[in-house]
Amino acid sequence: MRSTRAVTISPEPDEFAVLPVWQRIALQLGILSVITLAIVLASELLGLQFGGTVRRVLSLALVPLPLLLWLLLSALPEDRFARPRRRLVGVAILSGLCASAFGLPLVDDFFQIGQWLPLESVIQRIVGYTVTVGVVDVGIKFLVLRFMVLPQDLRARSDVVAYAMAAAVGYSFYINLVSIWRLDPVWELAAIVVLSNIVIQFASSMAMTLGIVASYFANAFPSVLPLSLVVAALSTGLIAPQVPGLTSGPLGTAGNITRPLYGIVFLLAVLLLSLAGTYFLYRNAERRQREITLGRGDGNGL
Amino acid sequence: MAFEVPRSPVAQLTQRQRLSLSLSYLVIAVGLLAGINQRDSALNLASVYANDEAGITAVHPARWLLEETGDFVFRVRDMSYRGFNTQIEVSTVAVGADNSARNVFDQLSLARAQSLIDYHVLGYDEYVLPDESSASSMAYSFVARDASPFLQGISSVVSGLDILIVRRGQAVIVSFRSDSRIYEREVSTLRWFIENLEF
Numbered sequence: 158m159r160s161t162r163a164v165t166i167s168p169e170p171d172e173f174a175v176l177p178v179w180q181r182i183a184l185q186l187g188i189l190s191v192i193t194l195a196i197v198l199a200s201e202l203l204g205l206q207f208g209g210t211v212r213r214v215l216s217l218a219l220v221p222l223p224l225l226l227w228l229l230l231s232a233l234p235e236d237r238f239a240r241p242r243r244r245l246v247g248v249a250i251l252s253g254l255c256a257s258a259f260g261l262p263l264v265d266d267f268f269q270i271g272q273w274l275p276l277e278s279v280i281q282r283i284v285g286y287t288v289t290v291g292v293v294d295v296g297i298k299f300l301v302l303r304f305m306v307l308p309q310d311l312r313a314r315s316d317v318v319a320y321a322m323a324a325a326v327g328y329s330f331y332i333n334l335v336s337i338w339r340l341d342p343v344w345e346l347a348a349i350v351v352l353s354n355i356v357i358q359f360a361s362s363m364a365m366t367l368g369i370v371a372s373y374f375a376n377a378f379p380s381v382l383p384l385s386l387v388v389a390a391l392s393t394g395l396i397a398p399q400v401p402g403l404t405s406g407p408l409g410t411a412g413n414i415t416r417p418l419y420g421i422v423f424l425l426a427v428l429l430l431s432l433a434g435t436y437f438l439y440r441n442a443e444r445r446q447r448e449i450t451l452g453r454g455d456g457n458g459l
Numbered sequence: 460m461a462f463e464v465p466r467s468p469v470a471q472l473t474q475r476q477r478l479s480l481s482l483s484y485l486v487i488a489v490g491l492l493a494g495i496n497q498r499d500s501a502l503n504l505a506s507v508y509a510n511d512e513a514g515i516t517a518v519h520p521a522r523w524l525l526e527e528t529g530d531f532v533f534r535v536r537d538m539s540y541r542g543f544n545t546q547i548e549v550s551t552v553a554v555g556a557d558n559s560a561r562n563v564f565d566q567l568s569l570a571r572a573q574s575l576i577d578y579h580v581l582g583y584d585e586y587v588l589p590d591e592s593s594a595s596s597m598a599y600s601f602v603a604r605d606a607s608p609f610l611q612g613i614s615s616v617v618s619g620l621d622i623l624i625v626r627r628g629q630a631v632i633v634s635f636r637s638d639s640r641i642y643e644r645e646v647s648t649l650r651w652f653i654e655n656l657e658f
Contacts, residue, residue, distance in 0.1 A: 268494055268495075268498050269498065269502070270498075271539070272502060272539050273498065273501035273502055273522060273539070274501075275539070276501075276522055276539060277501065284497065285494075285497050285501075287490075288490050288491075288493040288494035288497055289494040289497070289498070291490075292487060292490030292491055292493075292494055293491070293494075295487075296487040296490070296491070299483065299487070300487075303480070308472060308476075372475070372476055372479045373476060376473055376475055376476065377475070377479075378475070379475050379476075379478040379479040379482055380479070380482065381479065382479040382480070382482070382483050383479065383482040383483045383485070383486040386483055386486050386487065387486060387490075390490060
């Protein structure tokens with residue numbers, strides 16, 4: 158008679174050494190989306206409107222919301238783990254500073270997109286946003302990551318995700334601040350502006366993440382990383398021109414009617430698609446790498 | 460379930476990684492160049508306007524709005540600017556042998572003083588055309604309000620420059636108007652317009 162015994166498979170000790178990123182990112186983006194949706198619904202259904210200084214204060218109060226959520230859920234809890242990602246805050250600050258020093262001046266003053274892009278056809282606008290706003294945003298964030306954390310601070314794939322998210326949050330913070338300050342929109346549109354900027358930066362950062370992970374952890378073909386940057390810039394080109402078009406309704410005799418629900422539905426769909434898509438590709442790459450490594454008999458899993 | 464490793468596995472870059480980094484910088488640079496090219500082709504794209512009746516052929520920025528209805532031959536306006544739209548207007552008047560440029564400008568000023576707010580002539584000068592011939596010019600300013608009474612905008616100070624070219628008993632008046640804050644930047648468009656004007 159064969160004897161049997163229960164075997165307890167303990168999790169690898171390193172699983173708890175670093176803060177898991179995907180759940181945290183999903184949580185902070187989920188909270189931000191719910192708050193934005195609540196503001197839009199309150200304005201649309203309950204007719205909640207503010208005027209003058211109150212509106213400006215409430216709109217500006219939305220600007221630091223993504224940053225605060227990221228600090229509370231991602232950056233600050235790092236210290237509770239054995240191997241914290243120490244450069245997260247530095248990457249976020251440098252990204253914000255670069256957005257201020259290079260990003261916005263390049264887009265507004267050098268490329269002067271307001272002078273010609275809104276007048277172009279749909280395809281021209283997508284291409285135009287890709288090679289101007291997309292390339293500038295992605296280029297700056299990539300260079301920040303390259304010179305702050307790549308490759309010395311990469312210990313695991315999740316590090317790339319965490320640092321790319323930090324760059325997205327820092328970069329979008331400054332863009333949000335300037336957008337809300339200049340446009341002074343109504344509260345619901347301010348919420349959509351904040352969400353749209355974070356979604357645009359998140360989507361491009363995640364596309365970039367896949368390329369960095371493939372290049373640095375799987376030693377992928379040299380064209381994979383630059384291709385991911387192209388996809389990241391293209392994602393900005395695809396999303397950025399659609400949001401104002403969807404949010405602003407058709408021009409009629411009574412004036413321009415805003416349709417914030419159209420904008421927020423589009424943004425939530427993009428957010429879900431980019432989060433799920435990146436997560437699927439990330440996990441798939443990780444699983445394939447693990448299978449290859451186990452096939453080789455390497456114990457450390459890479 | 461996370462799959463982590465304790466130390467950086469990529470401290471030493473491989474040949475592929477170094478190449479991918481170089482290609483990435485190249486992609487960013489090429490992307491920026493493509494953006495510059497896209498911007499330049501959009502901003503400098505020109506359209507040709509021809510009016511056989513008036514005998515005028517002109518080249519104007521393609522993105523500017525062309526209008527032909529009014530007391531002018533044609534007018535082009537830059538609708539992308541949020542304040543007073545920069546505009547170039549071309550009109551013709553018949554001039555007699557004893558009609559001086561000053562007479563034409565005075566007639567224009569009398570008419571404008573009735574319709575424009577705080578219209579002031581700033582001065583008269585000579586304008587050298589690209590073919591080295593001379594024309595007359597008159598600089599002026601006025602205050603422009605938003606066309607819509609529902610828009611609560613602040614009025615803009617507009618700077619204008621009329622260039623009067625007299626040939627074969629016909630005077631062509633090229634009127635350039637722009638928000639005074641961007642006048643110096645925009646006046647280069649007028650020079651380019653005059654260089655390509657044929658009549």
